[in-house]
Amino acid sequence: MKRACFFFFVCCFIYCDFAFSQEDNKICPDSLRSILKNISHNIGKYDYEQALENSHLLINLSKESNNQYYSAKGYNMLGHVYINLKDSARAKKNYLLGLEYAQESKNDTLLMYSYNNLGNIYSEIPETSQKGIDYYNKVISLAEKLHDPELRLIPKTNIGWTYLDQEKYEKAYPYLEESLGILDSLMAKDPKNSDYNYYYSQLYMLHGKYFAHKKYWDTADFYFKTAIDLAEEDTLIIPASEAYKEYAEMLKAKGDYKLAFGALENFNKYNSKIFEREKLKQMEIANARFNLKEYRRNLQLAKKEQKYQDQIIAKSNEKVVVMVLSSLVLMFILFFLNKINRDRKKLIDELEVKNHQFKEAKEEAEKLSLLKTKFFSTVSHEIRTPLYGVIGLTSLLLEDESISKHKADLRSLKFSADYLLALINDVLQMNKMESNSVKLENVSFHLQDLMNSIVNSFEFTRAQNKNEIHVEIDEQIPPYLIGDPVRLSQVLMNLVGNAVKFTERGTISIRAIQKNLTNEKSTIYFEVEDDGPGIPESKKKVIFEEFSQLNSNNYNYQGTGLGLPIVKKLLKLFGSGIHLKSKEGEGATFSFTITFKIDTSKADQEISDNPSFTDIVNIPGEILIVDDNRINQVVTRRILEKKKFTCDVAGDGETAIEKVKNGNFDLVLMDVNMPGISGTEASLKIRDFNKEIPIVALTAVEVEEIRDEINKAGMNDIIVKPYDVEQFYQIIYRNLVSNNQPEQV
Template sequence: MGKYHYEQAIEQSHNLLSLAKQQENFYYVTKAYNYLGHAYTDQEDSARARKNYTLGLEYAQLSKNDTVLMHSYNNLGNIYSEIPETQEKGIAYYNKVIDIANRIGATSELIAPKTNIGWTYMDDGQFEKAYPYIDGSLELMNSLVQAKPEYLKEIDYFYSPIYMLHGRYYSHKNQFDTAKNYFETSIQLAENDSLIFEAAEAYDEYSKMLARQGDYEAAYKAQQKFIDYKSMFFESEKLKQTEIANAKYNLNQYKKNLLIAEKEQMYQNDIISKSKEKVIVMVFSSVGMIFILVFLYKVNRDRQNLIEKLKVKNVQYRDAKIEAEKLSLLKTRFFSTVSHEIRTPLYGVIGLTSLLLEDKSLNKHKGDLKSLKFSADYLLALINDVLQMNKMESNEVKLENVVFSLKDLMKSIVNSFEFTRVQNKNNIILDIDPKIPSFLIGDSVRLSQILMNLVGNAMKFTERGNIHILAKQTNTSEGKSSIYFEIKDDGPGIPESKKKVIFEEFSQLENSNYNYQGTGLGLPIVKKLLKLFNSKIKLESKEGQGSVFSFSIDFNVDNTIKEVEKVEVETYAIDYIGRKKILIVDDNRINQVVTKRILEKKDFDCEVAGDGLSAIEQVKTGSFDLVLMDVNMPGISGLEASKEIRKFNKDIPILALTAVEVEEIREEIQGAGMSGFIIKPYDVQQFYQIVYKNLSLSRLTEKA
């Protein structure tokens, strides 16, 4: 296209387009559309140019090639920025080029869009908006050339227009000496490289500046230079217009030749039709062709109608999908916010209730307090069930691999149901196979959720009966252990018609135990969690004969930890002796009181900070052994406060207190330099264990 052979360029671009589409090569489809866009741009057919550039952008996005994608955005930026009404749209396309170049580290690709944005703003009279872009382009070019001098050959043609734009800016600021230096440098570069258009632009703007300065003689000379270069540019444009006209003429001539060829063919057909035999053949052929054409017309019409309907449906489905994604995101945010807002006051309720239960002077109210704590625990379990289901629907639940003791896990689960067991007058029989390895590797939290839901379900439907919990090793090989779990109850059993229904969300069977109602989410959660373990829940039940839920999970075995060592560490943590000083950081006064009273029961010295800034100052000036840091606080958050503390104190344990689901902020907690986390509301004994563990680890670090 450098010699304006537009007809050849358009024809070859169409050939490239056809071949590339046949091979589904989106990269070359994009290139072909961009070539067509360049050809129509030179012919000043902006409508066709814009259409081809837009199609090029669509295929550039499909190609996933950042280079052609940047060129497509830049082409559209050039089209739209030339029109005042669409100037901002053009700048938006340039900014897309900048975003991609920054992401992939293509520094040289930043020069063109930045220069174009600055030029657009300057032509619009927005000089201050323009300056950061043109100055940034110049800095980029200088840094590239300084790092790799060979870059100069690739980008030297940018220097002249960028210096000219700097001259325009400083002329606007009335800093004429600086502007003069930039204009003269721009002119020199343009003349050295024979850049006619750039030289004309520079002399024109230089002449305007000299006239404003009052140097009319120099302005006149610069204007003469501008006229000379403009004449040269017009000669080039005249040649270009001539070639365009020739191209259009050649295209028209091609059409005329085609019309003549068609007329000749018709004449030959008339001659052939004089033959009787051929006339008969032609008649029958024509009739057949008519039927075929009618059939094809009908098929094509039906196809077009179906395509139009399909387009409408696709638009509807796309809009529905976008709306559904928005609603799903809103639902996730809603549940996350509600969980935090409910868990925070629950922390106060559960914490204060636990403290009151330990007060011997309130023994006559012990039953009421236990009921209160049970209700709060039930409400917390309800919140956790709803959140768990929401997370699984959003595919946010991922299994983790941690070392854990199955024996300790199952004993802990049994202990957590002690209050309910006594209330329903049930017996729990725990049977753990001694062949099961002491330490397994897997997601103990998700396993605990499965067992808690199944045991809770058995407890819910059983009164004055037995609940059997079995864990048995069924197979072991190459560091893996297959464990079979079974939860059996003496409850009323499940009718055959209800066996599938109970695994659906919010479905419940009738239950005579009104003290233990549920959400109907327990078994659906179990089913979905087991799917993550590549396992399935099995149910055996007859009405009036109880129920048996069972499943199997494969775990890796950890042989590196000895059980004796674990007991020693736990004993050391629990029996930790020594008066330690702890800073409690929380903006909620009730939470401050609860946490402080829980810690003071174990003879800890406690101080309180109501916000992150106070916490930073108190750690700087005081001597604390551990910090309990609330994550969500007004002003400076707990995460930001922890980062500041880590700048001057690397060793002090900082535990995050949060009512948010920990999976949502685990990475942020670790990134802030926190030692661990405690989820509110928490179990008091578990709370003590985590505090003791971090204090003991801190002490071991100090000794080392």
């Protein structure tokens, strides 16, 4: 009773203060905002009695100041309180009053808030669910008017959820899919916002429920597990409980009773936590109802006795009450501050321990990551070195007409070696992206040359599967663009590679279409389409996970399952995403959009800057090959001698330095990794006495790992082993041409 009287006194004091200070019908908006904040705090603490008092206070003060905005807010907060008190009739009444004031305020955001509250009320009742959906649609219309996609997320999700509850699955799915698309776009703008995990958990659970109904078990399983992981990661008890419940139902329908039982146990675990919260809430509701009735009864008695108490209560007693109350409040504050200080000291101690543990774990993780990167780099070098010999010798043998009867076997051998090289490159690429060491470059490139090179690299596979490849490039696309051609090539190579491999006697179309063009930028839509076996609905999400594969009759091309995950991660670096359209048995279309800068400095330049073979007939051609591997020496020498070059060989760095000093070479092919003096050290010593001779690095290590080291050593170019022969010749000719350019007079 004392507690009730104290709150009554405080409320009266606040009300009188407002009345006194607002004689001119002006009430400070900050005061109204503060009361609104207190109401939210009261509801969060289940203090419904105080929430009701503050809500009525907010409504009275806002009406006095003719503030429709806070009047609408006050009635909506009253509706929230009555929802928690299980009094839906009073909740609906107050929500409708709040809507009236929201309409008078002409505030679209406030209108959406009121419409959504009414949608929640009506959609829960089967007979009025359509009315609830109509209110949600009003929210969506206002959100579209404001051009704010975030405001459409909640009503779209609510409509989809309502249809799912009514078992209208096909009506629900478009709303759920659109909601997920909105959330993905919001996450892309603010990827560090962990608040979106709650929405993702709910939407993934609803998607899982839909696909479980469709009996797409794999897709449903993916969505349910993702929803559970997100809910458990952020300790979202209610979403976790809902997800486990629906997951158990799906497993039961699928016939997996053992996993269903486990999911049901987890549901019961989370449900018990909800029950504890609900039990506390129900206790507070019961207490609030009792106090509310008591408050009303006391209020009636107080009105009857008011005229008698005015003559009895003396001013001295009032002062005593104020002093006693002030003392109690002061004691409570001191106790509270002391408790906060103790808790703070305890948390600081715990935080220091956790920080120490985190630092140790971080150092260990960095050490393991460094070891893994070093391991991949070493293994790739050791595998690429013998592959250089295999691919090089095979290429030479394919050109030898005397062994034409073995050409089919040699092509198979070269294809297997190329496939092994592609596998190594995929594993290295995933390792780099996991360690966040991949960064986009901005260099000038010719899009048509790039796409033609990609198509030519699949000529063997295309012919083997009897396919046709068509390339369509929009004429409106500027010839030269600025971006990262290497990463763009990796994306297109993976997509075209999949299309060529899984399509037999079909057609693959590669398109580049201009979507938007300004003076500085070009937005291009890329599309790779095939008429192969297509992708089933249940696998469309799974194929973008690492090591996931589709079952195929073409067992020669099972692959590692890394291609599409690499595509997805690379496009994320470009600020784009991969889109898939496919029906089983009707082919597949992968598409994405990237914006590039336009290289205006090369607008009138010819398509290719590479010299043709007829341009280099008179170029001197004495080349020193520096390599410690005898097989690689033979391969490189034979490839160069086919183009009438004169070659000499050095097996180590010391010998190379002496031969360059005493000889008259036009170019040096320098292996980077050699015992004794390395290629970079030998290059530095050559540069001490010869600044002009072109030095081209030969290496089996990834270019990004040694580019700076090679540049500092004074080398002019890089050839990565194993290499394409035509590309090898182009690099040699380019450096010979640049070294033999006549001086301008």
